[in-house]
Amino acid sequence: MISTMKVQFTAVFRPVPVGYVAFVEELPGANTQGATLEEARANLEEAVALVLEANRTLAREDATGLTRSRRASAARYSSDAC
Numbered sequence: 001m002i003s004t005m006k007v008q009f010t011a012v013f014r015p016v017p018v019g020y021v022a023f024v025e026e027l028p029g030a031n032t033q034g035a036t037l038e039e040a041r042a043n044l045e046e047a048v049a050l051v052l053e054a055n056r057t058l059a060r061e062d063a064t065g066l067t068r069s070r071r072a073s074a075a076r077y078s079s080d081a082c
Contacts, residue, residue: 009048013040027051 010025018035018039023031030051034040 011041011044013037013044024048029054 013020015020019035021033022040022044030047032043032047034043
């Protein structure tokens with residue numbers, strides 16, 4: 001069963017000389033920019049959706065053991081190089 005829930009994030013918009021930069025405080029990686037406030041807002045909505053989807057994918061991979069095996073392989077290769 002798949003359930004949904006509504007979550008609210010804190011979006012921060014800061015004016016810069018070429019428009020606006022925007023980020024979500026609670027969601028690392030969700031940041032963007034835009035020439036106008038409206039563009040920055042739309043871009044941030046897309047960035048949040050992409051970060052959440054990436055996090056879901058990583059969680060699924062971790063649940064099936066894919067992430068752990070990738071980490072183990074990366075650790076083995078980095079220790080071989082030393």
